[in-house]
Amino acid sequence: MLHLRAVCPGAAAPDVLAVLREHAGAANLVHLPGAAVHPEGDVVEATIAREAADEILAALSALGVDHTGGITLEQLDTVLSDAADTAEAEAPGEAADAVVWQDLVAKTGEESRFNATFLAFLSIACLLAAVGVITASTITMVGAMVVGPEFGPLAGIAVGLVCKRYDLVKRAAVALAVGFPLAIAITAGGAWLGTAAGLFDASALTSSDAQFDFVYEVGPWSLIVAVLAGAAGMLSMTSAKSAALVGVFISVTTVPAAGYAGVAAILGQWDRMGMSLAQLAVNLVGIVAAAAAVLVLRHRRAGRVGRPLAPG
Structure with a gap:
């Protein structure tokens, strides 16, 4: 109620x-x-x-x-x-x-803003992912996935597209387009300091391949997992079952790919950096597409297209 x-x-x-x-x-x-x-x-x-x-x-x-x-x-x-x-x-x-569309627009709109808090969480998540890769720590990598705030803007893009709220799409796209490059740059800076201090070298990436090859190896499963996670995330948001969002955060390879890219760039592993960025792109697109599809299906199930929502 x-x-x-x-x-x-x-x-x-x-x-x-x-x-x-x-x-x-x-x-x-x-x-x-x-x-x-x-x-x-x-x-x-x-x-x-x-x-x-x-x-x-x-x-x-x-x-x-x-x-x-x-x-x-x-x-x-x-x-x-x-x-x-x-x-x-x-x-x-x-x-x-039931989907309370006005509430959904307001919630995703607030979580889609690029601000210092969003950048701080995303940067910390990427740095944690980098530490997880360097130390071959699965637990640290999972922690990085949970800390990452990227699902808010991704959901915002999906909601904006379905509700034709292009101001929301623009706001969320800016958060992602500015946030991820800055977070990767900050992670690269942290990795550079780590190499300068002698904490690790290029062998850190090769020694963790068996555990974290999923981070940079792009394949059909990358898209499948992203689609399933995006669908589950939007179902969670629209049905007020927020507990499922934690599973969504752990499923996707957005923050791990961004963190890996920052480390690979400093170590000169350009091929792996490129594959990590491709993994990031696949996950972002898959999540948005699935989330938008869920919203469209829920709209149609309600038996109406819905009242146009005023910009805000």
Whole structure:
């Protein structure tokens, strides 16, 4: 269940209340006249079923509430209410299959921004991957996969393409196009310092081949794993089952390939650097394609193309 709060002008409150009263997926309706201070107006709250959220948000946005006031949604972990149970039972569809498109756009939009935090996480992940390759540590490599923040922008591109939110596509593409080269450069700098300090040499790559050849060897399985991971990741995001995302992070070879490329560049292993970058590209494309395909299928399963989402 979700908690909905709408701030709207007093004149629009009757229409907002009508939308919530008439929808079977809404319960526990609260109206607070004049409670909003900035902007001034009324506050309307309700408990709504997840599968009803998209329709209710679209109806409220059609009234202009998202422009004249505001709409917020919060996930409720525990709801003890017969009325809420009835609303969830009567709402069409299943909660696990419901996609709250506005929430998905907002979430991926926030995670797709290129900023210092994104670059820091990506750089640390690539450095961890480099250490994993140099020390032949599988555990360190897995840790690097989990730390990597790249799935946010990848999901953002997929959501932007399906919802025709090209501003989101551009934002996410910039994060990846700028973030990965910088992270690889930082990793290369760290590898250079390591070689200068005598911590390792070119033999570090050849000694770890048996364990990490998957990082730079591009083949059909690279694409298959990327596609499966992208599909699982988007299913996790759209069904609010975030636990599955950890498995997605560990499955893909994005951060390991980027980290390997940085080390290979410093050691003059240009062929392996090129193959690592190719592996990175295959994984990025496969994840985006699969994630977009999942969204298209879920759109069609809902029986509609969906309301166009305003840029934001």
